[in-house]
Amino acid sequence: MNEDDSQKVANLFLERGFNLTDNIEKSDAIVINTCTVRQHAEDKALSLLGKLRGIKRNKPQLKIFFIGCAAQRLGNKVKSKFNFVDEVIGSKDFYKMENILNLYYERYSSKDIEYPKLFNSEISDYQTIMRGCSLSCSYCIVPKVRGPAISLDSNDIMREIMAKDEKIKEIILLGQTVNAYIDKKNKVDFVKLIEKISSIEAIKRIKFMSPHPLFFTDDFFKLYRKNKKISRQIHLPIQSGSDNILKKMRRGYTSSDYIDIVKRLKEADKNTSISTDFIVGFPGESQKDFEESLDILEKIKFSFAFCFKYSPRTDNPKDISDLSDDEISRRLSILLKKVKQISKDNMAKRIGEIEEVLMLDSRHGKTSTGYNCAIIDSNKKIKQGSLLKAKILKVEKNILHGKVQNEKL
Numbered sequence: 395m396n397e398d399d400s401q402k403v404a405n406l407f408l409e410r411g412f413n414l415t416d417n418i419e420k421s422d423a424i425v426i427n428t429c430t431v432r433q434h435a436e437d438k439a440l441s442l443l444g445k446l447r448g449i450k451r452n453k454p455q456l457k458i459f460f461i462g463c464a465a466q467r468l469g470n471k472v473k474s475k476f477n478f479v480d481e482v483i484g485s486k487d488f489y490k491m492e493n494i495l496n497l498y499y500e501r502y503s504s505k506d507i508e509y510p511k512l513f514n515s516e517i518s519d520y521q522t523i524m525r526g527c528s529l530s531c532s533y534c535i536v537p538k539v540r541g542p543a544i545s546l547d548s549n550d551i552m553r554e555i556m557a558k559d560e561k562i563k564e565i566i567l568l569g570q571t572v573n574a575y576i577d578k579k580n581k582v583d584f585v586k587l588i589e590k591i592s593s594i595e596a597i598k599r600i601k602f603m604s605p606h607p608l609f610f611t612d613d614f615f616k617l618y619r620k621n622k623k624i625s626r627q628i629h630l631p632i633q634s635g636s637d638n639i640l641k642k643m644r645r646g647y648t649s650s651d652y653i654d655i656v657k658r659l660k661e662a663d664k665n666t667s668i669s670t671d672f673i674v675g676f677p678g679e680s681q682k683d684f685e686e687s688l689d690i691l692e693k694i695k696f697s698f699a700f701c702f703k704y705s706p707r708t709d710n711p712k713d714i715s716d717l718s719d720d721e722i723s724r725r726l727s728i729l730l731k732k733v734k735q736i737s738k739d740n741m742a743k744r745i746g747e748i749e750e751v752l753m754l755d756s757r758h759g760k761t762s763t764g765y766n767c768a769i770i771d772s773n774k775k776i777k778q779g780s781l782l783k784a785k786i787l788k789v790e791k792n793i794l795h796g797k798v799q800n801e802k803l
């Protein structure tokens with residue numbers, strides 16, 4: 395979501411005659427778009443601000459914008475401690491960004507401006523469909539800094555997608571609980587929105603991040619079964635395999651609810667690959683709770699998992715893990731080792747399978763199941779953005795290698 399916001403801010407600067415650079419010394423304006431989900435990210439943003447103090451002193455005309463979740467959470471602290479920052483714009487005020495920039499810079503016509511992409515490949519683009527979150531997971535401050543969930547108008551979303559560069563073949567829908575999307579005014583829910591986007595011929599693949607186990611509906615499973623534009627890689631955060639910890643986290647589901655969703659996804663398409671997030675060392679996590687995370691990893695055989703050490707977001711003693719840092723590190727490394735082994739096994743199982751590959755360039759693509767894939771043994775000139783079927787012959791260096799079966803584009 396932050397990447398999508400960063401792209402939007404970058405475009406606002408381009409419309410005002412700026413070029414993008416990551417050379418801080420040469421910049422005329424610096425935007426730090428921040429995240430607060432983990433303490434580490436917040437610390438990094440503040441430390442970067444500290445480094446900018448001297449640069450701003452030597453170059454007073456430089457403008458510094460501190461935006462996003464940390465700006466929302468720490469706004470006053472930032473304003474007083476780093477008083478050289480020109481604007482602190484919290485995530486709830488993100489919509490004011492354009493007006494604020496108008497105070498500083500003249501806007502040019504955006505008609506002839508080429509918008510380079512900051513992130514991802516040239517053929518994929520993010521599309522935010524929801525902002526904020528109405529859940530209250532105990533370890534998360536997103537609802538506090540971003541506010542309750544708001545679904546954006548489906549007509550605006552469709553307009554934005556239609557206006558994207560013709561190279562864009564994959565849309566990644568973003569929202570904290572993306573599958574809870576509902577535009578009540580136009581009676582468009584998550585399923586209807588995907589149907590609408592699928593009807594755009596140029597769009598070959600639709601991904602979404604991150605769904606929440608609470609918001610899967612029967613209609614979604616039906617759609618998933620028949621609509622092959624929906625990516626077969628679903629990133630579904632679980633956080634823990636222990637019901638005891640899930641309850642303490644206030645995630646709202648049990649491990650068996652989660653397993654049931656995975657079962658339904660795999661019933662709809664057996665090729666579905668599921669990736670996830672785990673938190674290790676949550677307050678009260680016993681050895682048994684941790685082993686339940688290992689068990690569910692083994693059971694579901696996630697294609698990949700992002701594993702994080704628990705990071706307390708307040709000084710409240712009940713938010714501090716009762717485990718030593720060494721113990722959390724020990725558990726994390728056991729989990730990571732197992733994740734690595736299982737992902738390797740999963741990749742090896744793709745050998746002999748036919749995968750749908752969306753081509754990022756003439757030789758490399760992404761499978762619908764989320765793997766990088768190199769095309770080998772082909773004399774054909776493959777177009778970027780084309781969708782093809784490849785038979786997987788081998789795995790090397792975490793990349794599937796496959797031979798083209800037929801070309802759809």
Ligand code: SF4
Pocket residue numbers: 527528529530531534535536537570571606
């Ligand atoms: S679902 Fe939970 S973890 Fe995700 S943003 Fe909402 S409160 Fe935070």
